[in-house]
Amino acid sequence: MNNAKLEHVNITVSDPQRSAALLRDLFGWHIRWEGPSILGGHTIHIGTDDCYIALYTNPDVRTADPxxxxxxxxxxxxxxxxxxxxxxxxxxxxxxxxxxxxxxxxxxxxxxxxxxxxxxxxxxxx
The missing domain is CATH 3.10.180.10 (2,3-Dihydroxybiphenyl 1,2-Dioxygenase, domain 1)
Known part of the structure; x- marks a missing residue:
């Protein structure tokens, strides 16, 4: 049997800081990592020690507020x-x-x- 488990999900958001603050407040999660990412973007990993959600944005997404x-x-x-x-x-x-x-x-x-x-x-x- 394979002991596979979901480690993370990566989603695009217009404001990763705002989304991270919401997830921290709702679920008690913590920021595991934050930094630059592809296409001049920025990503925040927020979750538990075992799994997280990656909140990604880049300048095109940020200005579009999708x-x-x-x-x-x-x-x-x-x-x-x-x-x-x-x-x-x-x-x-x-x-x-x-x-x-x-x-x-x-x-x-x-x-x-x-x-x-x-x-x-x-x-x-x-």
Missing amino acids: TFNKGEPLNHIGITVDDLDAVEAKVIAAGLEPFNHGDYEPGRRFYFFDWNGIEWEVVSYG
């Missing part, structure tokens, strides 16, 4: 948390709108779009 369409090609990023209600309150405090709440076996969830139109699913199995 909103990406759901499903082109990413549908959503799912994150598990212990306290779903506390995270939802932080999403609202950030000026973002939770939607599609659901209770299902074995847990509860909601979704929200960030400032770039990236959809996040927040799930609690507790």
Whole structure:
């Protein structure tokens, strides 16, 4: 059997500092690395010691302040948390709108779009 696990996901955002601050606040993550990247860009790796999300931008993206369409090609990023209600309150405090709440076996969830139109699913199995 292969012990493969997801190490990171790399997404393009218009403002990696703003996105990193949101993920730090919502999930308690820390910045693992930050620095220059391809095409004159800048990347922040934020997550845990075991996995992270790379938040990438470059001058073209930064000036366009893009909103990406759901499903082109990413549908959503799912994150598990212990306290779903506390995270939802932080999403609202950030000026973002939770939607599609659901209770299902074995847990509860909601979704929200960030400032770039990236959809996040927040799930609690507790």
